[in-house]
Amino acid sequence: MVTMRDVAERANVSIATVSFVINGTKRVAPETRTRIEAAIRELGYRRNVVARALASSRTRILALLHPYLEARPIATANQFLMSAAHGARERGYDLVLWPVNDDEQMSHLLAGGLVDGALLMEVQLRDPRVDRLIASGLPFALIGRTEDEDLPFVDMDFTTTIEQAVGHLRSFGHRRIALVTLRMRASTGNEPGWIMRVKSAYRGAMAAAGEPPTVIAVEGTSAGGRKAARRLSEDFPEVTGVVVVNEGASAGLVKESRALGRSVPDDLSIISAATTAELGEMIEPSLTVMTAPATELGRLGVNALIDQLEGVPDAPPNILIPCTLVPGQSVGPAPA
Amino acid sequence: MVTMRDVAERANVSIATVSFVINGTKRVAPETRTRIEAAIRELGYRRNVVARALASSRTRILALLHPYLEARPIATANQFLMSAAHGARERGYDLVLWPVNDDEQMSHLLAGGLVDGALLMEVQLRDPRVDRLIASGLPFALIGRTEDEDLPFVDMDFTTTIEQAVGHLRSFGHRRIALVTLRMRASTGNEPGWIMRVKSAYRGAMAAAGEPPTVIAVEGTSAGGRKAARRLSEDFPEVTGVVVVNEGASAGLVKESRALGRSVPDDLSIISAATTAELGEMIEPSLTVMTAPATELGRLGVNALIDQLEGVPDAPPNILIPCTLVPGQSVGPAPA
Structure with missing residues (x-):
C-alpha cells in the first residue's frame, strides 16, 4: 500500500x-x-x-441536517449552508448536506458510521431528530433551540431583536404594534422553536409597553403576506406598526397594504426582522430590516460541533446573536 | 469485527x-x-x-462544487442544492457541499480519496476546476457547460428560453428589446458559461428579428438593477422591452425605472428569465417571469454523475431544459 x-x-x-x-x-x-x-x-x-x-474511527465528515426539500424563497438559507461548509473546511472537515425530510432517513445517518457529528437546522421545539441523536450517542450541535436549552446550540437572540424592533417603532410614536410571523403548513406538525420564541419575546415587549398584542401567523410566501395585510386592514385597523418575522411574506404584506390604499410608512410602518438587507431593498418602499446573523451562526454552529468532537477546552458556551437594524424607508411617524 | x-x-x-x-x-x-x-x-x-x-474503493460520497462563499440573494441556488442532495440520497449516495473558492482547495478533493465523483455548479467557459478534474481522472458532471460541449452536462436551454422571451415581447408589439445580464466582479476573471450563451442567444434572436441588440451587464444586486434602469433611460430611450437574466437585479431595475417616471408596463415591459415565480411576485408590479428548471436540473445532474459511476447503459445524453413562461403584470403593449 x-x-x-x-x-x-x-x-x-x-x-x-x-x-x-x-x-x-x-x-x-x-x-x-x-x-x-x-x-x-x-x-x-x-x-x-x-x-x-x-x-x-474518525471520518472528519459532518452532516448538516436541513429538513425541507422545497426551499422557501428565503435569502438567508444559503448563507447558513455556505458559511457552515466553509467553516468546516477551514478546520479540515467536510460537510454532507442532508435533506432529511422524515424520520426514516435518519437511520442511514445514525447506523452508517459515515459522519462524526451532525449540525441541525430548522430545529423544532420537540425535535424527533434530537431524540434519535441523543439515543444514538452521535455528537451534535443545533443552529436553533429545542425546549431543552442545555443542549449545545447557537441561535438568534430573538428577545433582543424583537425588543429593538418594537422599541424602534415606539420611538416613532407607534403604540399598537402587530407581529406577523410564520405559520407552518399543518402537515409538518411540530413548529420550529424560533416561532415560539419570537411570539413570546413580542408578547413580553408589548406587556412591558402596556399595549395589547396582535399576532398574525401566515405562510412564508407573497400570498401569505397579502393575507396578513388584509387581516390587518379589516380586523386590526388600529395597528400602525408591524414587526414581520417571516422573510417570504414581507413583500406581499407591503404590496397588498398599498393595494388596499394604505401608504407605507404614512399609514403603516413595517420592520422586517431576520432577513437580509438585499431582500429589503427589493421591495417598494425599501424596507427597514433587521439583518439575520446567518453567516456568523453557520460558522459558529459548525465550530461548536467541532470543538465538541475535538474536546476543545474553554469552548464558548451557547451563543446568541441579535439581528442588526438597517433603516430603510418603511418606518415613519405614527399617524395622528 | x-x-x-x-x-x-x-x-x-x-x-x-x-x-x-x-x-x-x-x-x-x-x-x-x-x-x-x-x-x-x-x-x-x-x-x-x-x-x-x-x-x-468506493465511498458513495459525491462532492457538489459551488464556488462562491457569499451567496448572491437568489432564490434558485437553494433549489439546485437541495434537489441534488435529495436525488443523491434516493440512489444511496451522500452529497458533500464543497464551497471551493480557489484552486487551492481542489487538492483535498482530488488527493483525499473522499469522493467517488464531483458535480460542478457555476461552470465557467474555461473552468480550471474541470481541467484539474480531467487530469486527476475523477468522474464528474456539470450543471452548466464549458466551451467543450462533449463533457457530461445538464443545463438550461438558453437559446429556447431567450427566443421565447423575445418572442413574447414581440407579440406585444415591442421591437427595440434590450438584454440585462450579469456582470461578474472583475476579480473573478473568467465568466460563467451561461452569460456568454445568454448573450449569444439574445443576439441571434434580435438578428432574426432584424433589430439591433442592446446588452447591459450589471452586478446581480438591487444596486446593479438600478444602474441598468438609468442606462436604459439615458442611453437607450428607444428600448421598450427588456429581457432580464439577472435574478438579483430584477427588483432594482423595476423600482428605479418607476422612480425615473417610467411606468411598467406602459412605458417599459420587462420579463425576468431564469428565476422563480415567488421572486417575480415580490416585485411591484408582479413580474412576468420564466422560471428556472432548478429542481429538475439539480436532480438530473446528480443522476448523470451516478449513471456514469455505475456504468448505466443507455444513460440519457446531455440534457437541456428551457425555462417556463409565467405571465405576470410587467408586460404590456408597446407604447405607440
Whole structure:
C-alpha cells in the first residue's frame, strides 16, 4: 500500500507538506502542490481518507441536517449552508448536506458510521431528530433551540431583536404594534422553536409597553403576506406598526397594504426582522430590516460541533446573536 | 469485527433488510427499523460505510462544487442544492457541499480519496476546476457547460428560453428589446458559461428579428438593477422591452425605472428569465417571469454523475431544459 511517506519522497517534500495539500489545511506554493499532486497520481495514492478513518474511527465528515426539500424563497438559507461548509473546511472537515425530510432517513445517518457529528437546522421545539441523536450517542450541535436549552446550540437572540424592533417603532410614536410571523403548513406538525420564541419575546415587549398584542401567523410566501395585510386592514385597523418575522411574506404584506390604499410608512410602518438587507431593498418602499446573523451562526454552529468532537477546552458556551437594524424607508411617524 | 449478518441475526431480520435501513435505500416498517437500530447500538456495529469503502474503493460520497462563499440573494441556488442532495440520497449516495473558492482547495478533493465523483455548479467557459478534474481522472458532471460541449452536462436551454422571451415581447408589439445580464466582479476573471450563451442567444434572436441588440451587464444586486434602469433611460430611450437574466437585479431595475417616471408596463415591459415565480411576485408590479428548471436540473445532474459511476447503459445524453413562461403584470403593449 502506498503511504504518505512514499508521496513525500517522490515529490521531495516533507510528510507535513503532503498532509497540508491532502487535507487542505494550510496554503502550499502552487509549484510544490503540483509536484505533490503529480506524485499522488503517479503512485496511485488514494483512499487515504478512508484508510485513516478506519484506523482512527474518525471520518472528519459532518452532516448538516436541513429538513425541507422545497426551499422557501428565503435569502438567508444559503448563507447558513455556505458559511457552515466553509467553516468546516477551514478546520479540515467536510460537510454532507442532508435533506432529511422524515424520520426514516435518519437511520442511514445514525447506523452508517459515515459522519462524526451532525449540525441541525430548522430545529423544532420537540425535535424527533434530537431524540434519535441523543439515543444514538452521535455528537451534535443545533443552529436553533429545542425546549431543552442545555443542549449545545447557537441561535438568534430573538428577545433582543424583537425588543429593538418594537422599541424602534415606539420611538416613532407607534403604540399598537402587530407581529406577523410564520405559520407552518399543518402537515409538518411540530413548529420550529424560533416561532415560539419570537411570539413570546413580542408578547413580553408589548406587556412591558402596556399595549395589547396582535399576532398574525401566515405562510412564508407573497400570498401569505397579502393575507396578513388584509387581516390587518379589516380586523386590526388600529395597528400602525408591524414587526414581520417571516422573510417570504414581507413583500406581499407591503404590496397588498398599498393595494388596499394604505401608504407605507404614512399609514403603516413595517420592520422586517431576520432577513437580509438585499431582500429589503427589493421591495417598494425599501424596507427597514433587521439583518439575520446567518453567516456568523453557520460558522459558529459548525465550530461548536467541532470543538465538541475535538474536546476543545474553554469552548464558548451557547451563543446568541441579535439581528442588526438597517433603516430603510418603511418606518415613519405614527399617524395622528 | 461485528458484521451486518450479526446485526440481522440479533434483530431477527434478513441481511437485506438491515442493508435497507443502513443505506436508507428502501422503506422499512418503523418497528423493524427500531429493532435493527437497537441491534446496531447494542452490538457496536459502526463504521461499516468506511470498511465497505476500503473494500470496494468506493465511498458513495459525491462532492457538489459551488464556488462562491457569499451567496448572491437568489432564490434558485437553494433549489439546485437541495434537489441534488435529495436525488443523491434516493440512489444511496451522500452529497458533500464543497464551497471551493480557489484552486487551492481542489487538492483535498482530488488527493483525499473522499469522493467517488464531483458535480460542478457555476461552470465557467474555461473552468480550471474541470481541467484539474480531467487530469486527476475523477468522474464528474456539470450543471452548466464549458466551451467543450462533449463533457457530461445538464443545463438550461438558453437559446429556447431567450427566443421565447423575445418572442413574447414581440407579440406585444415591442421591437427595440434590450438584454440585462450579469456582470461578474472583475476579480473573478473568467465568466460563467451561461452569460456568454445568454448573450449569444439574445443576439441571434434580435438578428432574426432584424433589430439591433442592446446588452447591459450589471452586478446581480438591487444596486446593479438600478444602474441598468438609468442606462436604459439615458442611453437607450428607444428600448421598450427588456429581457432580464439577472435574478438579483430584477427588483432594482423595476423600482428605479418607476422612480425615473417610467411606468411598467406602459412605458417599459420587462420579463425576468431564469428565476422563480415567488421572486417575480415580490416585485411591484408582479413580474412576468420564466422560471428556472432548478429542481429538475439539480436532480438530473446528480443522476448523470451516478449513471456514469455505475456504468448505466443507455444513460440519457446531455440534457437541456428551457425555462417556463409565467405571465405576470410587467408586460404590456408597446407604447405607440
